[in-house]
Amino acid sequence: MTRTTPPRPLDVEALFPELAAYRGTTTRLHPRPGSPDVSSSSVGGPLLWPADEPWPVCTEPHRRGVGRRPADIHRERQILAAAWARDANPGPTTEERALLEERARKHRVAGVADTDPLPMIGVAQLYRRDVPDLLAGPDGCDLLQVFWCPFDLHGGTGYGMSIDLRWRRSSEVVEVLAAPPRPAVVGFEGYVPEPCVLHPEQVATYPFAGLLPEDLRARIDAWEEALEEEAEEWENDEAPEAPTYQFDLSIPPGWRAGGFASWHVTDPSPMDCRTCAAPMDLLLTIHSKEWDGGSGSWKPIEEQDLPAHRFATPTEVAVGNWGQLNVFACRVPSHPHSWSIQ
Numbered sequence: 001m002t003r004t005t006p007p008r009p010l011d012v013e014a015l016f017p018e019l020a021a022y023r024g025t026t027t028r029l030h031p032r033p034g035s036p037d038v039s040s041s042s043v044g045g046p047l048l049w050p051a052d053e054p055w056p057v058c059t060e061p062h063r064r065g066v067g068r069r070p071a072d073i074h075r076e077r078q079i080l081a082a083a084w085a086r087d088a089n090p091g092p093t094t095e096e097r098a099l100l101e102e103r104a105r106k107h108r109v110a111g112v113a114d115t116d117p118l119p120m121i122g123v124a125q126l127y128r129r130d131v132p133d134l135l136a137g138p139d140g141c142d143l144l145q146v147f148w149c150p151f152d153l154h155g156g157t158g159y160g161m162s163i164d165l166r167w168r169r170s171s172e173v174v175e176v177l178a179a180p181p182r183p184a185v186v187g188f189e190g191y192v193p194e195p196c197v198l199h200p201e202q203v204a205t206y207p208f209a210g211l212l213p214e215d216l217r218a219r220i221d222a223w224e225e226a227l228e229e230e231a232e233e234w235e236n237d238e239a240p241e242a243p244t245y246q247f248d249l250s251i252p253p254g255w256r257a258g259g260f261a262s263w264h265v266t267d268p269s270p271m272d273c274r275t276c277a278a279p280m281d282l283l284l285t286i287h288s289k290e291w292d293g294g295s296g297s298w299k300p301i302e303e304q305d306l307p308a309h310r311f312a313t314p315t316e317v318a319v320g321n322w323g324q325l326n327v328f329a330c331r332v333p334s335h336p337h338s339w340s341i342q
Contacts, residue, residue, distance in 0.1 A: 003030035003199040003300040009243040026259025027133040034197030041130040044193030051175040057117035058149035065112030067185035072103040119181035120147040133258025138333035141167035150186035190318030205259040206250040254290040261326040273330040280328035287324040
């Protein structure tokens with residue numbers, strides 16, 4: 001099934017014609033539960049990885065011998081989904097609660113040193129043929145594969161992810177690795193994605209307001225304040241949901257490729273290449289939710305009747321405080337990437 005973004009609540013270019021000069025596109029990936037294969041763009045699916053190539057590992061020093069087993073995390077999600085999907089008496093039974101408590105236990109892996117090679121988790125793979133706004137890879141590579149370490153504390157910080165991007169030419173993979181290595185335990189269940197197929201959709205997008213010219217930003221702010229004042233004149237239970245530039249008219253939520261990064265948690269930060277100092281472009285956004293529980297104006301037309309609390313998190317991935325991870329790439333594809341959490 002395709003996923004279709006509804007028309008925006010307002011024509012933002014009619015309100016602010018100058019925005020036409022800043023209009024861009026982004027590809028919403030719309031990951032949804034499914035059974036992808038190695039030839040598919042996917043989240044949490046099997047990767048087109050050569051049998052004779054070492055799997056990415058993390059060797060940065062951090063504790064890695066205590067955590068939850070990935071199989072337990074997947075099973076817990078299955079139990080909960082089935083429990084809440086029941087028409088009669090939805091919710092876990094006493095027996096299911098006991099199973100959930102067992103699955104939630106942390107396990108210790110004996111003899112694991114803090115720098116032992118730890119298999120990274122394959123988070124996603126994107127074929128350029130499927131994703132119009134995916135940046136070009138180096139030397140004609142057509143497949144981007146994304147990995148991360150299933151633990152935090154990298155770089156000596158309290159919260160530090162470790163992300164690995166790999167580009168390759170899919171046509172050069174002859175024999176696919178049948179059984180990739182997997183971590184015995186993970187530090188955070190939000191780093192374990194559920195298998196999802198993608199339904200890419202290219203939509204219009206506009207820069208984060210804080211990066212627009214000051215006079216244009218001021219006019220947008222004044223317009224939003226006027227809408228808020230108008231809404232306050234309604235009775236509380238009758239007040240319409242006032243659209244905002246940030247959350248309804250400019251940058252869509254969810255997993256997406258290309259376009260503009262949102263800086264709604266922090267002030268905009270320069271994302272310049274560490275090698276050549278050139279400004280970097282947004283490569284990929286990994287989002288904890290496909291839409292929010294507020295106005296939900298970005299919720300696909302085909303899913304208007306689905307409640308956010310059960311269906312807005314199909315990948316089960318969580319980054320930051322249920323936020324988003326923005327991965328940036330230099331226009332010289334061989335240069336290292338950078339990232340920011342919002």
